[in-house]
Amino acid sequence: MTDTGIGAAVRRKEDHRFLTGRGTYTDDINRPGQTYAHILRSPHAHARIKSIDVSAAAKASGVVAVFTGADMAADGVGGLPCGWQIHSKDGSPMAEPAHPPLVTDKVCHVGDQVAVIIAESRTQAKDAAEKINVDYEELPAVIDMTAAIKDGSPLTHDDVAANICYDWHLGEKEPVDEGFAKAKHVAKIDIVNNRLIANAIEPRVAIGDYDPSSGEYTLYTTSQNPHVIRLLMGAFVLQIPEHKLRVVAPDVGGGFGSKIYHYAEEAILTWAAGKVKRPIKWTAERSESFISDCHGRDHVTHAELALDGDGKFLALRVSTLANMGAYLSTFAPCIPTYLHGTLLAGVYTTPAIYVEVKAVFTNTVPVDAYRGAGRPEASYLLERLVDRAAREMGLDPADIRRKNFIPADAFPYQTPVALQYDSGDYTATFDAAIKIADVDGFAARKAAAGKAGKLRGLGYSTYVEACGIAPSAVAGALGARAGLYESAEVRVHPTGSVTVFAGSHSHGQGHETTFAQLVSDSLGIPFENVDVVHGDTGKVQFGMGTYGSRSLAVGGEAIMKALGKVIDKATKIAAHVLETSEADIEFKDGQFTVAGTDKSMAFGDVALTAYVPHNFPHETLEPGLDESAFYDPANFTFPAGCHICEVEVDPETGVVEVIDFTAVDDVGRVINPMIVEGQVQGGVAQGIGQALLEECVYDESGQLVTGSYMDYTMPRASNLPNITVANETTLCAHNSLGVKGCGEVGAIGSPPAVINAVVDALSDFGVTDIAMPATPEKVWRAIQSAQAAG
């Protein structure tokens, strides 16, 4: 290993610009002649628009234009498309209500887009919005999912019966029923996976620009996948062909899923820029982000686990309601199905599993992927249920897990819910975590805490997840309307330096560093000689973007494939110059050597020769050294691991303090351990946030109660412990690097570990359940009611 190659904790290339204020985030970009947009949003959860009068706003100071949904519809603008189609049990396709960028006749959630005001300044646009008169006829709103599917409930969309988007299932019912019939014990649980808001610290921003001389549109946007936005917006919404539409996602200040989707504002700004023939910028205020960024999670689940007398799992039955919000966001339908139902085997040998998911429309902000996306919901219900079964049967929660792990020699392992895990060693991550967390010393620590009046608890979570969100064939069979591969170009310059054009998008993950490590390692050239370009459809050939922990396992593999082509071509050139056959050339440490001789050429000399091909046989050898590749993997990757959380509860106040958190994850080969550790710590912080602090709350009328950082509890430094991270590695069996992905493991593994620890701490009082987030009030009430019950 070199000090900048694979496995080295290289300090990040991108940090210097971020630390000196020289990053270029979308709001830092200003175009000549730029105007500013303000979006008028619905104050109602559900209302018919009887009329909109924009005449006073249009005449207000500084106003350039005001547009409504009628203007966009008259121009033939389409609705925002959904990228995934799920079919119900009966084979019927999901309900897919229209999703106009600006509404035409009805608003369906607080924050729905009603009009756009474009003015010379931000404040003028905002001031003018107050002069728009919208005559709303309020309609009954439906907020609660359970109520939404009952007969007689108000309908979010008139053409969607019972508010049901789809009624999906996976697995075979009969073997599950048989498993339950022979069970010695059945554990049951009802849980809510709380609705969350991603809250990347950079709010969403869009700048639309139009060049009348070329007919080209440019959209600058805070996106995790600019090429996908170009495809969706160009082909489905605005009918702009790719060569006339450039989408740039420059430095992006965090995404966590919320910046994957094609949002209405992107289409509104791009379309309106063509109308007013001037650039237009829109910057979300945080309170606007709360009511317009997609939310995450929001599942209500009943699950039952059948066990034999020894605690072996026989069958699992799961029934989930998943909130879609008011419209289908880009990926929404696949989250509770193919990223949740398929993960319900977890790390266990449960032979029979049946899962049903009803997706439900409500008058709330659309719900889509948030870090982990479906997999945290699966791991949470499974790990809570396993702990409950252990407790009810008087088994140790560690023993029951060990007893049911898929053994290390059973891979590839086919689960009953469609996935085939390629590699893993769940006992290894479990043992390592138990050692690092010093589980043996827990009893003594609990006793000491007890003397200090505190309740100490320890919770486990053993999880597996599916990453990469590929291959295309599988995703397509599961309802994806796009291919899910990745693309990369490796451009070797004449002096031997390299630019990588990556289809993945970095919004904090450090791709510029990790990808440069891959190149430096493969070509034997200095790390400093490699730059990575991403986030611009005008520069990068194509890309499916970054989500589902796919950047390294899919995007990195595309780079490796392109590097392979570069080495092949360079070998040909070296063989030509060294007057030997390709078969006799060996490439190592940046040198092409004729085997068994001292005749060799450095990589840089080969690069120069490629661009100065004075004596190339042009019929067999092209000049230049620039290769691209598309990589479509054979399978998902399956990171897995064990998280152990230790908490102390103050019984007087209900305050939960996380004392220690240990995460031992198998993310496959680690390219940069510093970055992997940071990714896991960040994910764990979001998981602890979900477990103890965060909850998106609507009131009955559909007003968002938690609509600011003063109301929605973001984890702060003082809420979190130090997070111990370690790796136990099995290599991915189907990619060249052996990598699996590390972006989401923290958020997937941690919430059940935290809640299992809280329940463990409260178990002496007879408490068996606590809902997320386990706020002081909930914990205190649980203690009080358990004591009252006696």
Added chain:
Amino acid sequence: MPTVSMKVNGVDVSGDVEARTLLVQFLRETLDMTGTHVGCDTSQCGACCVLMNGDSVKSCSVLAVQAEGAEITTIEGLANGDELHPMQDAFRQNHGLQCGFCTPGMVISAIDLVSKNPKPTEKEVREWLEGNLCRCTGYHNIVKAIQAGAQAMGG
């Protein structure tokens, strides 16, 4: 429109602003100094922290006219040429940043902390960061970076 004058990173600047213009708007929009960021509208996130006469303030909660005559230091004013300020370097060495959006506010806030408490304990750092939100790092490496930065600054 009132005219406002101040010293930003050692340079005298002035500009005409609406009375309601915030200091962060003056920095970002009038001076085109975009290193200082806006992450919220309730003065919770701290991405907009700058030093005003040596103390960190949230520049989204200060009117530009309130900074009349003040000495302002932003993230752009910390490095000495290519040489990072010890606190900036500590963030880089300790991977105290991921997306970089909260980072300017974190670094400014950390420098203010160290000026008042040269050897902060881990608990003191965590409590000091009450007004700075980060969604990427889980704070673990930010806390480490600030303690390392404090040491490098001579604490």
